[in-house]
Amino acid sequence: QKEVEQDPGPLSVPEGAIVSLNCTYSNSAFQYFMWYRQYSRKGPELLMYTYSSGNKEDGRFTAQVDKSSKYISLFIRDSQPSDSATYLCAMSGGSSASKIIFGSGTRLSIRP
């Protein structure tokens, strides 16, 4: 079993829709939870960074962490074609605090 599971998609939604991206994980020691956006042939860009459980909102993006269920989510409101990218969940914590474990990424396409 992978430490972090993420549906690879692809996920295609119309412009303006609410997008929900999710990951599950198995290591209960994870404390830091991140979402990265990666455009084709580019490096990942940090979107959201959350410590422990709870919600965090930044503009059109909301990150949720439920440690009891080992489940994290990223919601994108009023989705735009420019949001089309691969979204990677990532988490760290535990025995090697600085190592980040990435999900496989979900390819998202926003249709105009």
Add this chain to the structure above:
Amino acid sequence: GAVVSQHPSWVICKSGTSVKIECRSLDFQATTMFWYRQFPKQSLMLMATSNEGSKATYEQGVEKDKFLINHASLTLSTLTVTSAHPEDSSFYICSAGLAGGQNNEQFFGPGTRLTVL
């Protein structure tokens, strides 16, 4: 702020040659830098962690004699792929941890695409 650059952005080389990739933190000091490899449509896989002035720590299955990492200063780390072979063709991405920053916060470079013929 917190910009990380990589050079070159892409490189094509012949099998058996060595290729050096540079990773620089442009506006901050990075005590720790990380090197990742990403195959098409796959996630980032950590190859090694390097701390300035000390030997890199390699992940299981990564050959340290093939992927040489040097972290000589707080703003520069290099990855040298020695005796490259076609199976080494991949997207190599570095990241830098911000000294004194949030725990585990890393800033990623734009990546280097290596193609070995």
